[in-house]
Amino acid sequence: MRIFSGIQPTGRKHLGNFIGAIEQYVHHQDQGEAIYCIVDLHATTVRYDPTELRERLYDTAAILLAAGIDPARAIFFRQGDVLEHSELAWLLSSVTAFGDLNRMHQFKEKSGAQRDLASAGLFTYPVLMAADVLAYRADTVPVGDDQRQHVELMRDIAQRFNARFGETLVVPRGVYREIGARIMDLQEPARKMSTTGGTEQGTVYVLDDAATIERKFKRAVTDSGAEIVRRPDKPGISNLIEILAAVTGRSFEDVERAHAASRYGDFKAAVAEAVVERLQPVHERYDALRADEPALERVLREGAEKARAIAAPVLVDVRRAMGVGPVG
Ligand code: TYM
Numbered sequence: 001m002r003i004f005s006g007i008q009p010t011g012r013k014h015l016g017n018f019i020g021a022i023e024q025y026v027h028h029q030d031q032g033e034a035i036y037c038i039v040d041l042h043a044t045t046v047r048y049d050p051t052e053l054r055e056r057l058y059d060t061a062a063i064l065l066a067a068g069i070d071p072a073r074a075i076f077f078r079q080g081d082v083l084e085h086s087e088l089a090w091l092l093s094s095v096t097a098f099g100d101l102n103r104m105h106q107f108k109e110k111s112g113a114q115r116d117l118a119s120a121g122l123f124t125y126p127v128l129m130a131a132d133v134l135a136y137r138a139d140t141v142p143v144g145d146d147q148r149q150h151v152e153l154m155r156d157i158a159q160r161f162n163a164r165f166g167e168t169l170v171v172p173r174g175v176y177r178e179i180g181a182r183i184m185d186l187q188e189p190a191r192k193m194s195t196t197g198g199t200e201q202g203t204v205y206v207l208d209d210a211a212t213i214e215r216k217f218k219r220a221v222t223d224s225g226a227e228i229v230r231r232p233d234k235p236g237i238s239n240l241i242e243i244l245a246a247v248t249g250r251s252f253e254d255v256e257r258a259h260a261a262s263r264y265g266d267f268k269a270a271v272a273e274a275v276v277e278r279l280q281p282v283h284e285r286y287d288a289l290r291a292d293e294p295a296l297e298r299v300l301r302e303g304a305e306k307a308r309a310i311a312a313p314v315l316v317d318v319r320r321a322m323g324v325g326p327v328g
Helices: 015-028 050-067 084-095 098-102 105-113 120-134 145-165 210-218 235-248 252-258 264-291 293-322
Strands: 002-007 033-038 074-078 140-142 173-175
Touching (some): 002 015, 015 140, 015 235, 033 050, 050 074, 050 264, 074 293, 084 145, 098 120, 105 145, 145 173, 210 264, 235 264
Parallel strands (some): 002 140, 033 074, 140 173
16 A cells, blocks of 8 residues: 655644544554655645745654654655655646646635735645655555545546546545544634634634643634533534544544533533543654754655655556657
């Protein structure tokens, strides 16, 4: 099994990223050949500051390493270091339907938020994402629930390529955590936790200190009534149950049973405590990792070499199938 996933270096990584994706990456490193990529090229599709992008890239790299990504067991690299991604994105754009791209929720959300320029890059973002995965013939893509539509599109792109040019690419499948694939904003539990669309008080960052995490959970929006159960009319409490179940590795029923007699305030404190405890080892390792940028660069470069060794021969096959580029 070959596993591939990517994460953006923009903004600050939050509890949704951590539970929905980063914990899955760490888990999957022992399930097969895992390849993880920080997608700096994707980050250029919205307005950004180039110096800041480099800083955030190191932040993200240090968080992933602190969370347990082990460069000895997984290939860990920066997207922009491996040129095959960009080339394949261009080639795949010829087998991508304009109409499909036009239906992508993320484009609709993000393009509306861009005041000065809704870029073509933002529109073709999912093609680059397909190239990320297909360049490695990966079969498994661990992601959060919000990436489902993008994963479906990359499957269509691979199938269309194979149908038109012959069996060349592997059709990947998305894997989503049963618990924690969609963590919601603590202030607005109808929307997902996110650095761009969410509220500051409702977004718990991986690097928030214990007091901040406790405060955010204390102020989390709850629902009417007093029961601690997962129900559609209780989105606030349901989200807290999901977070507690995810960070402690327990089932929903277990959490509901254990807190059946708790008051909302005590329950929120218990969730905060579990999150603080879960993130503590990440905090402990982060500072030393982040402080050593040359070491981070080394890890990413070594990862890029390993990545290129897999992607380059795939691109040879793709060029040959499409009849472009050097002959041979
Ligand atoms: P990004 O950087 O926005 O998010 C990284 C991962 O975090 C997950 N996630 C969540 N999971 C649960 N609850 C939430 N509230 C939440 N918010 C985010 C995302 O689903 C994602 O798995 N397009 C991708 C990056 C990418 C990629 C790829 C992923 C580029 N190429 C190839 C997989 C394969 C993205 O923007 O992720």
